[in-house]
Amino acid sequence: MVDLELVRRIADAAEEADGAAPLDEATWLALLHRPETVRSWVRVDGFALLIGEDLSIVVDPSARGRGLGAGLAADAVPAAGPVEAWSHGDHPAAEVLAERHGLERTRELWVMRRPSSVPLPQLPVREGITVRGYQPDDAEAVVRVNAAAFAAHPEQGAMDLANLRERMAEGWFDPAGLLVAVDSASGEVLGFHWTKQHSPALGEVYVVGISPAAQGRGLGKLLTLTGLHHLASKGVDEVLLYVESDNAPAIAVYGGLGFEHAANDTHVQYGRPNLCKRSDRVGSL
CATH class of the missing domain: 3.40.630 (Aminopeptidase)
Incomplete structure (x- = not known):
């Protein structure tokens, strides 16, 4: 042991x-x-x-x-x-x-940070979509959306109900910080933004997952902003997130929301060439 x-x-x-x-x-x-x-x-x-x-x-x-x-x-x-x-x-x-x-350098994962002193944009309106806090009967839907959103990323996409419950058993878990976007008419879960509060001063965009069937409806920006407003309401001084260094669309979205990356905020993965799997720490924007 x-x-x-x-x-x-x-x-x-x-x-x-x-x-x-x-x-x-x-x-x-x-x-x-x-x-x-x-x-x-x-x-x-x-x-x-x-x-x-x-x-x-x-x-x-x-x-x-x-x-x-x-x-x-x-x-x-x-x-x-x-x-x-x-x-x-x-x-x-x-x-x-x-x-x-x-072992060769195979991936770079950026940490991007945003000070809470920078004003947040107002939340956009998406007709037919409701964003609310997690409820216990959302578990299977969250796992299903996560699997579809991260189908190409084995680490995150492999989350099952048991792993979800392990994460929720951690001391930082707050149901109000797991924001779920649902279709207002059908109640179908379309995406989620799981925020994390590491300390009174530090929050994180933990996972943003959007169902492929709901892509193109502006859910990525809506959920990300809703999560940032939630963390700001908790009084954090800074919010961080992790993103692949070559994920230009996501970096552009986060940069537009005030996130910045410093060179020393880089994590590097080494592996045997052609034998490495790929995964993201954050979502499917």
Whole structure:
């Protein structure tokens, strides 16, 4: 079994030093709910985790520069087959390790941020569409829309009812922050914007998913703006989101809403060429 207390201590120290969390939500959910799926190599000052094809290597800042990361990589990087590893913050040391093991830079994920001090546009009116907070009987519809919206993105698209419930069991979950767009006449769920509040000061555009059958009705902008107004009402100082660096249409939408990207707010994925799957952290705009 993984020593969760030790992993959390090292991860917290790395986040404080680097300004970015070294483990994503999916990794934590696996550690907490499906520990049997996690292969681990844990040292007193660092660890490596392998969950399927996803590799994480984290070294306590106080122990860096001693070859610990290289040793963990030598143990944990599979000799063959697909593997994916994220560098949260695009660290030069991660690039060196990746090259040593034949892994190439395959994706860049941008963090874009928006200060709440910038006024928000008024909410657009979409005839025949109602946006409301999540209700318990929406679960199956949200999973269905998510699967259709992210059919080309296995990580997010694979969310089932069990995974939805795991996320909703987290301390940050607020039903009012999971905004659902429904057809006013039929009640059919057309899309959703799941917001997240990390702290009193920080919110996130967590997932925006639109049913392919409802594309072209302006739901992306409507749901995104509704979520931003919700987070502003909670008093956050800043809202962030994640977007693929090559998703020009989404970047244009977010830029028009006041989001900006700084070069050091970039996460890089390394993997074996032609063996990497692709996924988005946020939605189908």
